Amino acid sequence: MSTFQLAPELARDCIELADWPLCKLLLLNDSQYPWFILVPRIAGLREIIDLSEQQQQVFWQESAKLSHLIKAVFNPHKLNVAALGNMVPQLHVHHIARFEHDAAWPKPVWGALPAVPYSNQQIAQIKQALEC
Incomplete structure (x- = not known):
């Protein structure tokens, strides 16, 4: 059995x-x-259905927890949740707070604009707000 490793693209961009x-x-x-x-x-996952039933329950609970945190902290106009994996096949699920005034609205965020990295202070504020 192989050991879990974060996909290199996710490690680089996140x-x-x-x-x-x-x-x-x-x-x-x-x-x-x-x-x-x-x-x-969990190593080797590509789809949510690759999780056991128990793991799926935990996954959906964690997804709901994150969604509630995003709504409470950021108050988005819309919360987009998606598992695409076309470029990165490792199972990963995006939770994106969208606002009518954001840089890509109303279009998808993928590739809309070059990334603007967070400052260390912004990262600390997000961690504190999400209680990470």
């Missing part, structure tokens, strides 16, 4: 915030959007 019981919580390093990613820490 900031690790926390390890929850099942998932690693990441923040995409683009301050234009509050964009979080949950990655189950």
Whole structure:
């Protein structure tokens, strides 16, 4: 059995915030959007259905927890949750707070604009707000 490793693209583009019981919580390093990613820490996963039934329950609980935190902290117009994996096949689920005034609205955020990295202070504020 292989050991879990975060996909290199996610390691390169994200900031690790926390390890929850099942998932690693990441923040995409683009301050234009509050964009979080949950990655189950199980090697070889590509799809949510690859998780056991018990793991799926934990995953959905963690996704709901993150969604509630995003709504409470950022008060978005819309919360986008998606598992695409076309470019990064490792199972990871995006949770993106969208606002009518954000840089890509109403279009998708993927590739809309070059990333604007977070400052250390912004990262600390997000960690504190999410209690990470």
